[in-house]
Amino acid sequence: MTSFPKADGAIVFVVDDDPAVREGLSSLIRSAGLKVETFSSGREFQERPRPKVPVPACLVLDIRLPGQSGLELQSELTQTEEHPPIIFVTGHGDIPMSVRAMKGGAIDFLTKPFQAEDLLAAVHQAIELDRRAIIRRHEGADARARYLSLTPREREVMALVVRGMLNKQIAGQLGTAEITVKIQRGRIMKKMGVASVPDLVRIAEKVG
């Protein structure tokens, strides 16, 4: 929970088969202080080396590409759970195309040539979304790891605590002493890394 990716580590992937467009977009996005990686095809993008630590990112994707089209790449990426949010750019977008893109979860659908501000705004929005998604995924993974460190009895107690029961009630239900429940509750809070019951409730939701 402590290893939040830093904002300045964010990266923008640009996939366009035209070098002029790639270079222009790259310079523009870099001028906004973001890192850029460019690719000439969907295949090239999918074969990129992946960082060990997840970095917030977004994908600026041309619709017309040699081989796999931008829309095809989008539906392929959607099959996998995690992928950077997509901003589509196209030379001549029609309505069915943009509907399909947005239904597929695209952040924006820009028609070339576009205003730099529109692109940068979409890029910032997409990166922010991705950052939150990464944190969510990270927190979830962290909570699950902590939960697995509990003993079976502690998990039983935790389930009852989260439901809002008092130590006395829990002891009554489990047929143990109230003092035992109090010790177990202390261990649970420590292992789950929380200081209060509301925090415990919140993290329990992440465990699922």
Add this chain to the structure above:
Amino acid sequence: MSEEPLRKTRRKNHRKAPETPEVKQAKAALLAEKAALEQRLHETTQNLAAADAKIKEGIVDLKRADALLHAVEQEFRTVVENTPDQIIRYDRELRRIFVNPAAKASFQATLGHVAGFLRNDGKLLATPEEIEMIQGAIRSVLESGKPREFELTWPNVSGRRAFSVRMEPEFDLTGAVTSVLGVARDITDLKAAEEALRQSQAELARVARVNLVGALAASLAHELNQPLTGVISNAEAALRWLEAGPPNIGEASQSLQRIVRDGHRAGDVVTRTRSFLKKGEPAKAGFKVEELIRETFTLVQDETRRRHVDVQARIAPDLPVVLGDRVQVQQVLLNLLMNSFDAVSEIAGGTRQVIVRVKMKSTKILQLSIEDSGPGIGPELPERLFEAFYSTKSHGLGMGLSISRSIVEAHGGRIWAEPAKRGAKFNFTLPIDGRSRP
């Protein structure tokens, strides 16, 4: 006559006066003679009857031949009298000795008058030069004994008309030219129709070209949009680099350089489009086929990308310069390429491949081939493919190949289709530029 009574008689005679052996012998000889004579008479009669039958038959044949001759004559007369062609026969003095009804009606030509004069009154409608010309033509056929063919304009009842004229010498048994048969056909309407056809074909070709341009317009729009997107992105980036604190001059200058480059690229697209649209007359000049192909590939690049077609060029090295109208030849190439894209798009799955090959066909002729991996051409089609308005495509105008053929033929080349390994192969030839060799 039965032999019984004769024998009785003889017996009687025998009894009355017994015959000598000499008499007996003579009688027998006479009898034999008589029989022979009777036989000959019989044969002669038969021969006469046969001859009579043959004569009768001959008469029937003659009558039949006469009827046939009459029918044939009637047939020719009907043809000559009803043909719209104007037929006049001239004798050695250039007088009209036969005039068919068409000639009478059209020229008001009358028998007995000298060639060139139209009416009984001898009034001239043709100019003296024209009359001199027609008389000269008849004279030359009379003198040379050889037919002549020519075209001329000549006044008739409906004004000045164009005629195609054939003059045929006619001979007597000794081989001397006795007369000249002139056949004139009014080709005014035909010529007008030909001209109209030529004009509408030119117009159709232009329409088809406009159509083709329409199809390429989307592609060109995309081609302009790409460098434009580059220009705008780089310009905005350059502004941002300059406005940064401290300004990043290096990045800004790189962006500006890219703007110049992309701007030129957009300009090239415009130039190319303009030269493509130019309606100008064919202007033949020497050009390099490899350059034309490269340029045409750029033109269809967007199309190939959109339809996932793999286009390759296999060009023989050191090709000479060809002679032709570059824009027109490019149109042929474009037509054939677009056709091949349509063909390969018909096939679901598999590789969509188009290969353009250029090689020398002979020392003076270059051959270009466009081979596709489409469904190929039907066995009955190759002949009709190049006809105007013939199309196997649902949206086809049927003009592409027809125009391509007229362009290639106007260049002295040939265009044909043949089955390829997987699909179809279209070939055309171009003459190389004999004036200059690289």
